[in-house]
Amino acid sequence: MEQTLEGVVRAWDGDGVFSAYDARSESWVFIAIHDTRLGPASGGTRLERYDRPVDGLIDALRLAEGMTYKWAGAEMPYGGGKAVIARSRSLDADERDALLDFYAARLVSLRGAFQTGVDMGTTPEDMSRIGTISGHAVGVSPDRTEDPGPYTALGVFVGIRAALAHRFGSPDVAGRSILVQGVGDVGLPLAEQLSEAGADVRLVDLDDAVASAAAARTGAAVVSADEMWSQDVDVYAPCAVGATLNPDTIPRLRCEIVAGSANNQLLTPRDGGALHDRGILYAPDYVINAGGAIALGRIHLGERDEETLLDHVRRIEGRLSEIFAEAARADESPVVAAHGRAERYLEAHD
Ligand code: NAD
Numbered sequence: 001m002e003q004t005l006e007g008v009v010r011a012w013d014g015d016g017v018f019s020a021y022d023a024r025s026e027s028w029v030f031i032a033i034h035d036t037r038l039g040p041a042s043g044g045t046r047l048e049r050y051d052r053p054v055d056g057l058i059d060a061l062r063l064a065e066g067m068t069y070k071w072a073g074a075e076m077p078y079g080g081g082k083a084v085i086a087r088s089r090s091l092d093a094d095e096r097d098a099l100l101d102f103y104a105a106r107l108v109s110l111r112g113a114f115q116t117g118v119d120m121g122t123t124p125e126d127m128s129r130i131g132t133i134s135g136h137a138v139g140v141s142p143d144r145t146e147d148p149g150p151y152t153a154l155g156v157f158v159g160i161r162a163a164l165a166h167r168f169g170s171p172d173v174a175g176r177s178i179l180v181q182g183v184g185d186v187g188l189p190l191a192e193q194l195s196e197a198g199a200d201v202r203l204v205d206l207d208d209a210v211a212s213a214a215a216a217r218t219g220a221a222v223v224s225a226d227e228m229w230s231q232d233v234d235v236y237a238p239c240a241v242g243a244t245l246n247p248d249t250i251p252r253l254r255c256e257i258v259a260g261s262a263n264n265q266l267l268t269p270r271d272g273g274a275l276h277d278r279g280i281l282y283a284p285d286y287v288i289n290a291g292g293a294i295a296l297g298r299i300h301l302g303e304r305d306e307e308t309l310l311d312h313v314r315r316i317e318g319r320l321s322e323i324f325a326e327a328a329r330a331d332e333s334p335v336v337a338a339h340g341r342a343e344r345y346l347e348a349h350d
Contacts, residue, residue: 003054003058004054005019005053005054005057008054008057008058008061009057012061014032014033014034014035014061014064014065014080015033015034015035015036015041016032016033017030017031017032017033017057017060017061018030018031018032018033018106018110018114019031019057020102020106022098022099022102022103024095024098024099024102025087025091025095025096025098025099025102026087026088026089027085027086027087027088027091027099028053028056028057028085028086029083029084029085029086029102029103029106030053030056030057030060030083030084030085030086031060031081031082031083031106031107031110031114032057032060032061032063032064032081032082032083032084033064033079033080033081033113033114034061034064034065034067034068034079034080034081034082035065035068035079035080035346036079036080037079037346037349037350038071038072038076038077038078038079038345038346038349039071039076039077039078039079040078040079040112040113040114040115041064041067041078041079041080041081041113041114041115042067042071042078042079042081042114042115042116042117042138042297043063043064043067043080043081043082043083043114043116043117043119044063044082044083044116044117044118044119044120044122045082045083045084045085045103045116045117045118045119045122045126045127045130046059046060046063046082046083046084046085046119046120046121046122047084047085047087047099047120047121047122047126048084048085048086048087048120048121049086049087049088049089049090050086050087050088051088053086053088055086056084056085056086057084057086059082059084060082060083060084063082063084063119064080064081064082065080066080066082066264066286067079067080067081067082068080068342068346069286069338069339069342070286070290070293071293071297072342072343072345072346073284073286073287073290073319073338073341073342073345074287074290074293074294074297074316075315075319075345076293076294076297076298077301078297081114081116082119083103083114083116085099085103085121087099097129100126100129100130101129101133103130104129104130104133104134105133105134107130107133107134107136108133108134108135108136110136112136114136115136115137115138115300116130116136116137116138117137117138117139117148117296118139124139124140124147127139127140128140138296138297138299138300139296139299139300146295146296146299147185148185148291148292148293148295148296149184149185149186149188149189149292150189151291151292151294151295151296151309151310151313152185152186152261152289152290152291152292153186153187153188153189153190153193153261153291154189154193154291154310154313154314155261155288155289155290155291155292155294155313155314155316156186156190156237156239156259156260156261156288156289156291157173157190157193157194157197158313158314158316158317159259159283159287159288159316159317159320160173160178160194160235160237160257160259160283161173161317162283162316162317162318162320162321162324163235163257163259163281163283163320163324164176164234164235164257165321166281166321166324166325166328167256167257167281168234168256171317172197173194173197173198173199174197174198174199175198175199175200176199176200176234176235177199177200177202177231177232177233177234177235178194178199178200178201178202178233178234178235178236178237179202179203179204179223179228179231179233179235179236179237179255180194180201180202180203180204180220180237180239180260181203181204181205181228181236181237181238181239181240181244181260181262182204182205182206182238182239182240182241182262183203183205183210183211183214183239184205184210184239184240186239186261186289186292187203187205187214187237187239187240187261188214188217188218190237190239190261191203191214191218191220192217192218194218195218195219195220201218201219201220201221202220202221202222202223202231202233203215203218203220203221203222203223204222204223204224204225204227204228205240206225206240229249229252229253229254230254231254231255232254232255233254233255234255234256234257235255235256235257235258235259236253236255236257236258236259236260237258237259237260237261238258238260238261238262238265239260239261239262240262241262242262242263242264242265243264243265243266243267244262244265245258245265245266245267245271245275245282246266246267246268246271247267247271247274250271250274250275250278250280251278253275253278253280255280256280256281257280257281257282257283258275258280258281258282258283259281259282259283259288260283260285260288260289261285261288261289262285262289263285263286263289264285265285266285266335269335272284272333272334272335272336273333273335275333276327276332276333276334281324281334282333282334282335283320283334284323284334284335284338286338287316287319287320287323287338288316288320290316291313291316294309294312294313294316295309295310295312295313298312320334322341323337323338323341324337326340326341
């Protein structure tokens with residue numbers, strides 16, 4: 001059945017969606033607000049080309065719901081929201097700027113009911129522009145733009161420690177073999193921390209120059225994309241694209257633990273069960289990759305002390321330990337335990 005704007009909104013259980021149409025760029029703006037029990041909705045702004053506006057709306061609703069669980073999992077005072085700017089064609093620089101200004105004016109009209117940060121198709125410079133107009137962009141201030149990558153990397157690092165402790169009885173990464181897939185904004189600082197802590201780091205990146213530069217900086221070994229699935233490692237840390245855990249790859253995995261930053265690592269929720277059935281410990285993505293959101297969210301709330309910010313990010317280790325323990329007790333996937341924990345947190349703060 002063909003999905004329509006009305007049908008998709010009718011079927012959604014979130015709080016609501018704000019929509020606007022920018023005639024000049026022929027683009028739609030959808031700001032989806034899923035759940036505000038914890039605080040005002042906050043989530044990234046995605047600017048992509050969609051064949052039909054309804055496809056942008058579907059993305060906004062799905063991603064807003066994901067943010068509800070991400071904030072609850074991180075115990076942050078924000079609600080789940082996400083914005084999608086759905087363009088129908090390519091835009092020249094002036095049209096794109098005007099569209100961002102149009103979007104920022106909608107944020108002004110919402111008066112803080114939704115605040116936003118970078119997502120696919122938007123840049124920190126875009127956020128500066130949006131933030132200057134609206135005052136509702138997270139991670140930007142007049143004098144600096146915050147980079148969430150190193151905070152996210154720290155969260156993944158401590159998350160790997162929690163997983164190692166659960167599986168092997170010690171959180172120590174020294175001597176552990178860890179395959180980092182993607183050495184960009186998150187993967188590179190992660191590989192650096194792991195190497196410094198004595199891990200046997202192997203890295204893979206589609207961009208050969210990026211892989212070589214990261215190897216030179218960290219002393220890690222480079223593995224080709226073809227070789228990566230045959231690597232016997234303790235930890236596979238996906239830090240590139242989503243959906244790398246699917247019915248095709250899960251039977252081929254040769255690791256004890258999957259713990260990385262990529263968003264939407266599971267192709268479908270069933271893949272969490274498949275990992276559990278194979279005895280592979282999986283760190284739910286939205287819990288382990290929340291470090292950047294935690295730090296930038298706290299900065300937005302007024303926290304300036306770097307050590308306090310890092311402490312908040314480091315709490316991911318304890319949270320994941322509890323999720324792993326709960327999942328083990330119930331003999332279920334950590335995906336199920338993380339979801340239940342987030343639901344309980346939401347209910348407790350209703
Ligand atoms: P990035 O674009 O800076 O780096 C990604 C790297 O992965 C690039 O070097 C790219 O060449 C490489 N790559 C892409 N496809 C690949 C593949 N199939 N195999 C191997 N390498 C591949 O991105 P990032 O900001 O480091 O984010 C990485 C992942 O973590 C993304 O899924 C992102 O959504 C997620 N994430 C990032 C943050 C953050 O703070 N940046 C926070 C939460 C989640």
